[in-house]
Amino acid sequence: MRSLIAQDNGVSAALNLLDRDRRGLEEYFSEIGEKPFRASQLIQWIHQKAVTDFQQMTNISQALRDHLQQNTVIHLPEVVYDATSADGTRKWLLQLDDENRIETVYIPEDDRGTLCVSSQVGCALDCSFCSTGRRGFNRNLTTAEIISQVWLATYLLDEEKKPGRKVTNVVLMGMGEPLLNFDNVVRAVRIMMDDFAYGLSKRRVTISTAGVVPAIDRLGDLLDMRLAVSLHAPDDQLRNSLVPLNRKYPLQELMDACRRFIDKQNTRSRITFEYVLLDGVKDSDQHARALVKLVKGIPTLMNLIPFNPFADSGYRTSPRKRVERFNKILADAGITTVVRRTRGEDIDAACGQLVGKIEDKSRRHRRFEEPRIGMQT
Numbered sequence: 001m002r003s004l005i006a007q008d009n010g011v012s013a014a015l016n017l018l019d020r021d022r023r024g025l026e027e028y029f030s031e032i033g034e035k036p037f038r039a040s041q042l043i044q045w046i047h048q049k050a051v052t053d054f055q056q057m058t059n060i061s062q063a064l065r066d067h068l069q070q071n072t073v074i075h076l077p078e079v080v081y082d083a084t085s086a087d088g089t090r091k092w093l094l095q096l097d098d099e100n101r102i103e104t105v106y107i108p109e110d111d112r113g114t115l116c117v118s119s120q121v122g123c124a125l126d127c128s129f130c131s132t133g134r135r136g137f138n139r140n141l142t143t144a145e146i147i148s149q150v151w152l153a154t155y156l157l158d159e160e161k162k163p164g165r166k167v168t169n170v171v172l173m174g175m176g177e178p179l180l181n182f183d184n185v186v187r188a189v190r191i192m193m194d195d196f197a198y199g200l201s202k203r204r205v206t207i208s209t210a211g212v213v214p215a216i217d218r219l220g221d222l223l224d225m226r227l228a229v230s231l232h233a234p235d236d237q238l239r240n241s242l243v244p245l246n247r248k249y250p251l252q253e254l255m256d257a258c259r260r261f262i263d264k265q266n267t268r269s270r271i272t273f274e275y276v277l278l279d280g281v282k283d284s285d286q287h288a289r290a291l292v293k294l295v296k297g298i299p300t301l302m303n304l305i306p307f308n309p310f311a312d313s314g315y316r317t318s319p320r321k322r323v324e325r326f327n328k329i330l331a332d333a334g335i336t337t338v339v340r341r342t343r344g345e346d347i348d349a350a351c352g353q354l355v356g357k358i359e360d361k362s363r364r365h366r367r368f369e370e371p372r373i374g375m376q377t
């Protein structure tokens with residue numbers, strides 16, 4: 001596949017300008033004795049106009065263009081797989097500079113186009129129903145690797161020349177736990193929301209977390225944006241078995257952090273709670289009623305997610321009738337709910353199916369490859 005790597009001057013240690021938000025570029029320009037407003041110009045060329053050839057940046061002086069060309073790069077991952085599903089969902093597999101690969105998914109809907117972005121290579125949290133987690137973990141993505149996903153999707157959708165195929169929303173719901181890669185994620189989100197870059201409003205950028213409580217507090221202090229919490233269970237005992245992170249940050253602490261987050265937001269907003277329905281595990285009427293109690297008093301959007309099966313998951317999708325009944329109990333209690341439609345299944349682009357290529361450092365994947373019975377040592 002054609003490479004979109006541009007302006008690579010071969011100096012591997014050169015500053016990748018995609019790693020900098022506007023503030024970071026301003027610092028760079030003051031270090032080299034340039035005016036800080038150059039940062040706004042540069043960020044517009046890179047992110048709004050998708051220009052990666054310094055020589056085309058016509059409102060920047062020739063001397064500065066040459067300086068940037070000699071000392072910096074605009075370096076993107078290479079697209080090694082690109083598929084569009086029958087329902088319009090498009091998925092990209094991106095080759096990073098090391099052996100790892102990550103996935104990014106574009107999900108078109110009637111009134112918006114949502115890009116699902118990865119934040120880590122793999123995931124260290126090991127939630128029992130998520131296939132990304134089973135493949136283990138390698139490392140955090142850099143700011144450049146996170147924002148490159150938005151850059152590439154915007155560019156490649158634009159090339160389709162079809163109306164409405166645009167990135168209007170970003171969700172950090174791909175591979176990884178965004179709040180365990182805090183600084184790089186925050187920098188990338190700042191670029192997404194910067195009017196000189198992608199200009200997405202705070203309602204259109206969502207971070208999804210399994211519940212890293214101290215990081216939820218830090219995020220609330222820094223940014224006005226949407227938060228989604230992968231709740232998945234109404235009590236600690238069940239949640240401990242599904243989301244191991246719960247042993248560190250149990251439900252009451254998590255709910256309190258959600259309340260604090262909402263209080264810090266400038267405009268009235270809600271927390272999105274994600275709840276994957278697993279047949280016979282957590283889809284009963286009692287579970288629904290316990291969930292109602294748990295979120296009481298928190299402005300809530302409850303996102304019910306049908307389980308996307310994968311090999312050896314050990315779980316089944318809840319029957320449709322069950323999902324409807326579960327949904328009704330919540331709705332009758334006055335909770336706003338949405339049942340997530342599964343998208344892009346034919347290209348393995350659905351939730352929990354993003355696996356990329358992870359050189360697993362946790363060696364967790366081995367546990368699932370070894371024979372479980374009759375194992376001899």
Ligand code: SAH
Nearest residue numbers: 130173177208209210230274307308351352
């Ligand atoms: N670590 C973050 C970001 C990943 S988001 C988080 O936990 O929120 C991925 C979303 O997809 C989460 O809500 C997750 O619970 C959900 N998910 C994971 N595996 C799934 C599966 N097999 N079927 C449906 N949803 C799944």
